Amino acid sequence: xxxPSGSFQAGSSSPKVLIVDDDEGILRLLSSxxxxxxxxxxxxxxxxxxxxxxxxxxxxxxxxxxxxxxxVGMELLKELGERSMLCSVVMMTGVAxxxxxxxxxxxxxxxxxxxxxxxxxxALESKVxxxxxxxxxxxxxxxxxxxxxxxxxxxLAAVERERQRLSAELHxxxxxxxxxxKIQAELLLEEFQxxxxxxxxxxxxxxxxSKSIEKLREIAQGLRPSVLxxxxxxxxxxxxxxxxxxxxxxxxxxxxxxxRERLPPELELGVYRIVQEAVTNALKHAQARELAVxxxxxxxxxxxxxxxxxxxxxxxxxxxxxxxxLLTMRERAESLKGTLWxxxxxxxxxxxxxxxxxxxx
Numbered sequence: 001x002x003x004p005s006g007s008f009q010a011g012s013s014s015p016k017v018l019i020v021d022d023d024e025g026i027l028r029l030l031s032s033x034x035x036x037x038x039x040x041x042x043x044x045x046x047x048x049x050x051x052x053x054x055x056x057x058x059x060x061x062x063x064x065x066x067x068x069x070x071x072v073g074m075e076l077l078k079e080l081g082e083r084s085m086l087c088s089v090v091m092m093t094g095v096a097x098x099x100x101x102x103x104x105x106x107x108x109x110x111x112x113x114x115x116x117x118x119x120x121x122x123a124l125e126s127k128v129x130x131x132x133x134x135x136x137x138x139x140x141x142x143x144x145x146x147x148x149x150x151x152x153x154x155x156l157a158a159v160e161r162e163r164q165r166l167s168a169e170l171h172x173x174x175x176x177x178x179x180x181x182k183i184q185a186e187l188l189l190e191e192f193q194x195x196x197x198x199x200x201x202x203x204x205x206x207x208x209x210s211k212s213i214e215k216l217r218e219i220a221q222g223l224r225p226s227v228l229x230x231x232x233x234x235x236x237x238x239x240x241x242x243x244x245x246x247x248x249x250x251x252x253x254x255x256x257x258x259x260r261e262r263l264p265p266e267l268e269l270g271v272y273r274i275v276q277e278a279v280t281n282a283l284k285h286a287q288a289r290e291l292a293v294x295x296x297x298x299x300x301x302x303x304x305x306x307x308x309x310x311x312x313x314x315x316x317x318x319x320x321x322x323x324x325x326l327l328t329m330r331e332r333a334e335s336l337k338g339t340l341w342x343x344x345x346x347x348x349x350x351x352x353x354x355x356x357x358x359x360x361x
Contacts, residue, residue, distance in 0.1 A: 015039055015132060016039070016060050017034055017041050017062075018043075018054070018059040018061070019041060019042070020045075020068065020073065021068075021092065027043050027045070030124070042059065045068075046068050047068050047071045047073075047076055050064075054076070054080070060088065061089075061090065061132060062076075063115075064077070064090065066091060066093045073091060074109065077089060089110060090115060090128075091113075091114040091115070092115045093116055093117065103116075112131045112135075170216055174216060175213065178209055179213060182213060185205055189206060225269075225272055232268075233263060233271060233272065234256050236272060237256065237275060237295065240275070240276060244280075247283070250289060251291070253293070254292075254293045255294045256296070257296045261297075263358070267302070267356065267358070270333070270335075271356065274333065274340070274352075275293060277325050277329050278306035278329065278352040280325070281325045282308040286311050287310050287311050288310035288349070290308065292305070292307045292308075293306050300359070301355050301358055302356045303354070304352075304355075305354075306351070307351040308349050309349045311349075312344045312346050312348045313346060314345070326342055333354045333355075333356060338355050339354065341353055
């Protein structure tokens, strides 16, 4: 190995580096070099030691040898899983024909880069600087995603609170007023002795009040599904689909599993809203004749799929311009730490799928 080509500022926070290698000479050389640059260095000589060390807390950077006495470095990468996003891992490999393949596999598992032995200290320096910069970018992206998720959840919660207020106001204030007027109109009809033309007008008024009351109930139910709180998710979804099926020339097949046991209110509402939005979109825009709605509770998540045989659309065009409903569903899923995806093409129908974790904490 050569000497470093220059120096760099490690930063006031003194980044922590874990070196995992069974070669004592390499451990001493790399440790001495990185410590001279201001890093806090910890050494491990095998996978067992490395596992124990990372269980106490992740360093900023791991220099991980591929071949170790008790296994290969790739095993630690697999065990880190998504936690590898919280630190930078540079895989160190030996001279072999399949080094490129090993490096590719390592990076697929979360490593940010690799070094092939023997390497110069200047090459190490470059890799360390680049890897820590990548870690910082990951941290910033992760924080930005978290801020967006929190903001989205707050917006959705505010919208639901406002919907609940409007629903209650429509039901308790305007609904009661219309019901009172309806009763008075019915009493007038019973007592009316005037001309037939006026009687017909009074009947028309009574019928109009009945329709207005029914429409108001639909609006209030759409704003806040009180039935969800009263009878649970499965019964609420069944009623929703029955009402949708009764409004148009569409046949809806549904399959629910594991929904009778109550879920956290926020999760139940999220599932209900996603299904409601997906079905509404299919009825309004897709000209669908058949829909298949599946909501299945698994050991750790709830799976949702709403598939129609409608006109379909170009996903890139719809999401880029007027796909407000699809974006709203996606934001709602992400606010619950889930994912939502759409499969559609012109003339081939649409399938909206979502996966929501049962534990969103």
